[in-house]
Amino acid sequence: MEQRDGYASLSWDAVAGATDYQIERTPVAADDAPTGPASIVGVWRPNRTVRPDSPVFADAGFNAGERFQWRVRARIETAEQPFSAPVFGSTLPPFGDPAVPGESLRTQWEQTEAAQFTSDTNEYAYTAALDAASERVRVVRIGRTVLGRPINMFIIGFPTAPRHVNAVAESTSAFVNCNVHGNEPSSREACLIMARELAFADDPRTLAILSNTTVLLVPTINGDGRAANTRGNSTGQDLNRDYSLIRQPETFSFVEMLRDYQPETGFDGHEFGNSQAGDLPVLPPRHLNVAQSIFDKSLRMIEGWFYETGSDDGWWYCPYGCQNGGDVGLSQETILRNTMGLKSMIGSLLEARSAGGPTRPNETNAPNNRRRKTYSAIYTYQQFLDYQLAKRQPILEAIDESVAFQTSNTGPIVFRGSRPIPAHPAPHPGEAPPPEEPPEGVLDPPPCGYRLTEQQFSAPQPEGRPVGDRLTAHGIKFAHRTGRGDYFVPMDQAQRGLIPLLLDGEAAEPILPAERVAC
Numbered sequence: 001m002e003q004r005d006g007y008a009s010l011s012w013d014a015v016a017g018a019t020d021y022q023i024e025r026t027p028v029a030a031d032d033a034p035t036g037p038a039s040i041v042g043v044w045r046p047n048r049t050v051r052p053d054s055p056v057f058a059d060a061g062f063n064a065g066e067r068f069q070w071r072v073r074a075r076i077e078t079a080e081q082p083f084s085a086p087v088f089g090s091t092l093p094p095f096g097d098p099a100v101p102g103e104s105l106r107t108q109w110e111q112t113e114a115a116q117f118t119s120d121t122n123e124y125a126y127t128a129a130l131d132a133a134s135e136r137v138r139v140v141r142i143g144r145t146v147l148g149r150p151i152n153m154f155i156i157g158f159p160t161a162p163r164h165v166n167a168v169a170e171s172t173s174a175f176v177n178c179n180v181h182g183n184e185p186s187s188r189e190a191c192l193i194m195a196r197e198l199a200f201a202d203d204p205r206t207l208a209i210l211s212n213t214t215v216l217l218v219p220t221i222n223g224d225g226r227a228a229n230t231r232g233n234s235t236g237q238d239l240n241r242d243y244s245l246i247r248q249p250e251t252f253s254f255v256e257m258l259r260d261y262q263p264e265t266g267f268d269g270h271e272f273g274n275s276q277a278g279d280l281p282v283l284p285p286r287h288l289n290v291a292q293s294i295f296d297k298s299l300r301m302i303e304g305w306f307y308e309t310g311s312d313d314g315w316w317y318c319p320y321g322c323q324n325g326g327d328v329g330l331s332q333e334t335i336l337r338n339t340m341g342l343k344s345m346i347g348s349l350l351e352a353r354s355a356g357g358p359t360r361p362n363e364t365n366a367p368n369n370r371r372r373k374t375y376s377a378i379y380t381y382q383q384f385l386d387y388q389l390a391k392r393q394p395i396l397e398a399i400d401e402s403v404a405f406q407t408s409n410t411g412p413i414v415f416r417g418s419r420p421i422p423a424h425p426a427p428h429p430g431e432a433p434p435p436e437e438p439p440e441g442v443l444d445p446p447p448c449g450y451r452l453t454e455q456q457f458s459a460p461q462p463e464g465r466p467v468g469d470r471l472t473a474h475g476i477k478f479a480h481r482t483g484r485g486d487y488f489v490p491m492d493q494a495q496r497g498l499i500p501l502l503l504d505g506e507a508a509e510p511i512l513p514a515e516r517v518a519c
């Protein structure tokens with residue numbers, strides 16, 4: 001047993017013929033005498049790991065700092081075998097010395113022991129206090145929501161946060177978009193806690209990460225939806241169907257941030273309403289216009305890093321969809337996961353499973369359920385930063401390869417369609433990765449560019465800002481041909497894969513139909 005950041009990692013020897021294992025937890029006093037009833041908090045199945053003979057379970061359904069006894073028993077079919085001898089441990093308290101200013105900050109969620117989520121005003125106060133207390137942290141406002149709430153971003157570096165956007169663009173940076181769907185708040189709480197850890201932790205790992213990578217955390221892009229506990233923003237728009245179209249001020253601001261800060265890698269935090277799924281469904285950008293190098297590196301991060309470390313530490317990753325996953329994880333370029341791939345960024349979405357389900361039966365207790373989601377999200381983002389540090393050079397090479405490929409404008413363009421994600425490692429019992437999605441709407445050879453009239457480029461649109469403003473926000477290059485009275489968007493540029501999706505009348509969700517220009 002090891003005590004970690006918000007969870008206990010329990011491991012035991014496999015039992016021959018075991019179908020699964022039940023993990024029991026009992027609260028105990030300092031002298032290890034029980035202070036409450038035992039409960040089964042986990043069911044560990046061999047399909048939750050890439051090492052089925054080495055069971056490890058991550059338990060996070062408790063108040064950090066309390067002391068427990070744990071026992072494990074195998075089940076053969078449904079027959080319960082004897083419990084193991086107990087182990088006892090005091091879990092780690094929340095990060096930060098309560099006697100040290102700054103470190104002593106706590107979110108509303110922490111202060112209420114996960115009974116309440118952190119409100120908007122508490123978020124702003126905590127954010128401003130962290131900004132003031134740590135040289136490593138600088139907070140900028142990257143935009144405002146429809147209702148005028150600030151969209152803040154933590155910029156975290158060592159020994160000090162970079163002072164200017166250009167300094168971040170020129171360095172290596174990694175972003176987490178913590179809460180786009182307002183009713184999926186667990187990663188937002190994770191990011192607020194993680195910002196404090198990054199601001200004050202002095203362990204070699206944290207210092208190495210921050211010495212090499214600027215960390216960009218956007219806790220709440222959808223503050224209006226979070227305040228109302230709704231998926232969409234205040235207009236009802238699902239913002240994670242708007243990252244290419246950027247009709248809403250929230251997504252428009254976020255895409256401008258990506259253009260200006262130029263992160264190499266990113267993660268998008270969600271929750272998944274599927275109680276059969278793993279703890280942590282993940283998925284890379286897979287639209288067929290995403291360069292092979294970006295897809296490969298993103299999938300490699302998931303399969304070569306998260307599946308491995310998750311198996312070591314007891315967290316159950318799976319490809320989004322997982323078990324009984326349905327039609328999820330497709331190629332819509334409106335989803336940030338795909339948009340970032342089309343911008344040559346390596347990354348993934350995270351879909352923390354909403355309910356405890358059959359493998360975490362103790363989570364009918366709502367705070368315990370919230371703790372598991374938030375601390376497993378912190379784990380995921382910590383691993384993401386470890387990956388970025390370990391693989392910095394291959395990441396940069398994959399990005400260079402992607403930009404060179406896109407700029408060359410070679411190979412077909414598709415409007416929709418996804419690269420396949422096989423179950424990993426095959427066969428992985430009970431696992432159903434996202435569905436196949438063959439290409440639809442193929443342009444082969446690709447066009448050389450798109451022509452927009454002055455009117456198309458500049459006129460007000462029924463939804464969102466004029467097209468020219470949106471191309472500029474994306475950082476897509478264009479030429480104003482005053483002699484011809486039009487605008488030309490060439491395909492031989494870094495965001496080549498995105499351009500036809502925005503400007504071709506045959507695309508699934510274009511902004512408008514511009515004129516396709518053949519080579």
Ligand SMILES: [Zn+2]
Nearest residue numbers: 181184270271
């Ligand atoms: Zn979501």
